[in-house]
Amino acid sequence: MSTVPELVVDANCLVGEGPAWDERDHALLWVDIVPGDVFHLSVATGAVTQMRLGQEATAVLPRASGGYLLTLKDGVFAVDRIEQDAPLESVCPIELELTGNLMNDAKCDPAGRMWAGTLARDRTPGAGALYRLDTDLSLANVLDGITISNGLGWNPDATRMYYVDSAPRTLDVLDYELSTGAATNRRRLVEIPPDVGTPDGLAVDTEGGIWLAVWGGSSVHRYGPDGTLDDVVRFPTPFVASCCFGGPDLSDLYVTTATIELPPEDRADPSAGAVYVFQPGVRGLPTTAFGG
Numbered sequence: 664m665s666t667v668p669e670l671v672v673d674a675n676c677l678v679g680e681g682p683a684w685d686e687r688d689h690a691l692l693w694v695d696i697v698p699g700d701v702f703h704l705s706v707a708t709g710a711v712t713q714m715r716l717g718q719e720a721t722a723v724l725p726r727a728s729g730g731y732l733l734t735l736k737d738g739v740f741a742v743d744r745i746e747q748d749a750p751l752e753s754v755c756p757i758e759l760e761l762t763g764n765l766m767n768d769a770k771c772d773p774a775g776r777m778w779a780g781t782l783a784r785d786r787t788p789g790a791g792a793l794y795r796l797d798t799d800l801s802l803a804n805v806l807d808g809i810t811i812s813n814g815l816g817w818n819p820d821a822t823r824m825y826y827v828d829s830a831p832r833t834l835d836v837l838d839y840e841l842s843t844g845a846a847t848n849r850r851r852l853v854e855i856p857p858d859v860g861t862p863d864g865l866a867v868d869t870e871g872g873i874w875l876a877v878w879g880g881s882s883v884h885r886y887g888p889d890g891t892l893d894d895v896v897r898f899p900t901p902f903v904a905s906c907c908f909g910g911p912d913l914s915d916l917y918v919t920t921a922t923i924e925l926p927p928e929d930r931a932d933p934s935a936g937a938v939y940v941f942q943p944g945v946r947g948l949p950t951t952a953f954g955g
Contacts (some may be wrong), residue, residue, distance in 0.1 A: 666896050668918065668939040672704060672711055676936040679919030680864065681722035681734075681768065683950040684909035691909055692731070692745070693919050693938065694720045701733065703745040704938070706910070714747045722769035724777065725952040732953050734766040734779050739796060754955075755802055757781065757794060764790060768864055768905070770815040772824070774798075775954020776844050778805075780812020788830065795844055798955035805846055814865035814905065816873065818888065819948060825852070825873055827862045834862050834875060834886070852890040855880075864905025866916065868945045874916060876903045883918060885943070896941060899934040901925075908947020915940050916947065 676695035683692045691704040699716035701723050722734040723745075730743040738757035742749050758764045758781055769779035776797050783790035791809040796802055810830035817824055817839060824839040824846050834853040837846040853875070855862050860880025867873055871888045881901045885894035902921040909917050922929075922936040929935065 666894075666941050666943060668896065668898050668941045670934065670937050671917070671940050672702075672938040673933045674702065674711075674936055674938055675931070675933070676700070676919065676921060677923045678904060678921045679936055679938060680904050680921075682864075682905055682907040682909075682917050682919050682938070683722075683724050683770075684907055684913070684917070685725045686949060687725060689911065691907075691917055691938070692723045692725070693905075693917075694723055694733075695936075696721050697923065699735070701731075701742075701745055712745050714745055714749060716751075719765055721766045722779065724769065724771060725950065727775060727952040727954050732769075732777065734769045736765045738766065739769075739777065739779065755796055755800060757802065758792075761790075763787075767791075767811065768813045768815060768827075771951040771953050772817055772839075772841065772844065773821045773951055774841055774844070775951055777953050777955075778815050778824075780809060780815075782809070782811045786810060786830065793826070795846075796953075796955070797844065798953070800955050803844075806849070813863055814875065816865050816867040817948070818867060818871050819869055823888070825865060825867065827865065827875075829861050829863060829878070832857065832861050834865070834873070834890075853886055853892075863903070864919075866906045866908050866947055868908070868943070868947045870945055872945065874906055874943070874947075876905050876918065878902055878904060878921075879924075883916070894943075896943070898939065900932070900937070902935070907950060909940075909950075913947045913949060914942055914945075916943050
């Protein structure tokens, strides 16, 4: 076990986000939101493939039927390979009428449904929402009044869903019904003080621990299911954005970071905007592929 983060890829991302583990080829996927870069890292060879879309890309997920799903400014798109100029196919438009909004973090529940949220570019309070895309490609608006929709995850038996709205710096928990995708009884689990940072992306381990990236806090926190803080892993760069479990036995925690809020003279620092990995001493839950 090593809780000292190791730099894996000096990606120099403006906003490195949306990491996901693709068990099909033992690869790490992630995005750089602002330029719309999508990355594929072969862990076995160290080879990195990058495609630039020219529009914001906020998440990338494997698709069970092949290829990948991407969340872009106007909704969910499919691509059959991570390769420059690979054609995109619109799967589900979201909030086309809200031209000031864009998608943000996305993740699939253990049944293969995609959950994805939105936010306003100017961070208008309450202008975003959280959506569920079912495997039949039907879309449901589950939560309104969200400001910065962010991290998502489920506990090991999928009876709880965890959800971050970064603006009030909160990690909430909802009761979850896996057979229907119903998320109810939203309540506060953790609130991050302003001097600590802002909650962002998250991952859940097999013991039910919640690993939460803390933007501006140079850290990933582990919380127990009751919201108790029981571990803090420090990073050499302040803007830690998201994390996911990966590796052959899901014992590695991969972490993405950002440079966007650093002073211009500090953005070339190789520690900023990089992808890191460490071994937290517990296995994680897998990235579920979209089932539609």
